[in-house]
Amino acid sequence: MPTVLDGIISGVREDLGRRRAALPLTELEARLGAVGPALDPMPGIRSAEGVAVIAEVKRSSPSKGALADIPEPGVLARSYAAGGASAISVLTEERRFSGSLADLDDVRAAVRTPLLRKDFMVDAYQVTEARAHGADLVLLIVAALDDALMRDLHEQARDLGMTALVEVHDAAELDRALALDPVLVGVNARNLKTLEVDPRTVTALLPRVPEGVVGVAESGVSGPADVATYVRAGAGAVLVGEALVKDGHPEAAIRSFIDVATAVRASARLGAAGE
Numbered sequence: 001m002p003t004v005l006d007g008i009i010s011g012v013r014e015d016l017g018r019r020r021a022a023l024p025l026t027e028l029e030a031r032l033g034a035v036g037p038a039l040d041p042m043p044g045i046r047s048a049e050g051v052a053v054i055a056e057v058k059r060s061s062p063s064k065g066a067l068a069d070i071p072e073p074g075v076l077a078r079s080y081a082a083g084g085a086s087a088i089s090v091l092t093e094e095r096r097f098s099g100s101l102a103d104l105d106d107v108r109a110a111v112r113t114p115l116l117r118k119d120f121m122v123d124a125y126q127v128t129e130a131r132a133h134g135a136d137l138v139l140l141i142v143a144a145l146d147d148a149l150m151r152d153l154h155e156q157a158r159d160l161g162m163t164a165l166v167e168v169h170d171a172a173e174l175d176r177a178l179a180l181d182p183v184l185v186g187v188n189a190r191n192l193k194t195l196e197v198d199p200r201t202v203t204a205l206l207p208r209v210p211e212g213v214v215g216v217a218e219s220g221v222s223g224p225a226d227v228a229t230y231v232r233a234g235a236g237a238v239l240v241g242e243a244l245v246k247d248g249h250p251e252a253a254i255r256s257f258i259d260v261a262t263a264v265r266a267s268a269r270l271g272a273a274g275e
C-alpha cells in the first residue's frame, strides 16, 4: 500500500519535472556563481547556548492543513533570527506544505542566518536548486532514499559547501544515516509514512547518536517542556515549526526554548558533580 510519503514524493517528482523542463540543469548551474558561498551552520549550532533552535517557516502540513497565514516569510524569519535561532528551515514543498522556492528566496533576502531547504530531496537537481536559491543546508530523508542515491546527494551537498541534515525515524534508518559519516542527524518524532507523532522515537534514538554528531530533535515541540524532554535525551538542536508559526511572539518563544535548555544543562552538570 502506498504510504503518505510515497504520495508526497510522486507529487514532488511531477513538480520537479516541470521546473527542470523550464530551467535545464546546465542553466541552473550557471546561476551558482552569482550566489555567495554557503554558510557553515555547524560552529553556531555546536556553540549555541542551551540548545540550537532551528526555526521553521511552515504554512501548512499534510496532517493539519493550513497552520498560519504567512504573508511575508522574510519578516517571520527576521523574528526567528532575533530570538536566537541558529538556523532557519524553509519548507519548499508545494502541494502538502504550501511552500515554494519563492519563500526560500524571500527568507534569504531577509536574514544572514544559515538556511535549510526543507523538502523531499530525491534528485540531484533539487540540491543544486537549493544552493542556487541560497540554501546552506538540505534535508535528506533516509526513508525516501536508497543508499546509493542518499550517498550521492550527501556528497553533492558537501561538494557545494552545504551541510546535510540526515533524517531518520527508526534504528535501521539511523544505522544507514551514520554510514554517511554525517555531521547533523535529525530524529523525526513524526513518522512520515503514517504522520503520527511520537516523542519516544526521539528519546529512544537520540542517545544512539555518537559523540561528535549533532542530534536534532524534530517535530512535536509545542512548548518549553517538550524542549526540556528532548535536551535531556541528548538533543543538540531542536527543529520547531508549527508552535512558532502559530505563536504571535516567536522571538520570545525561541528564547524560552533556549532558557529551558540552559536550565536543563545546568542541572545536569550539578547532578554529574554529585551536588
Ligand SMILES: O=P(O)(O)OC[C@@H](O)[C@@H](O)c1c[nH]c2ccccc12
Binding pocket: 056, 058, 118, 119, 141, 167, 188, 218, 219, 220, 221, 239, 240, 241, 242, 243
Ligand atoms: O511543526 P513541527 O511539529 O514543529 O515539526 C517541524 C518539522 O520537524 C517538520 O516540519 C518536519 C520534519 N521532517 C520533515 C520532513 C518533511 C516535511 C516536514 C518535516
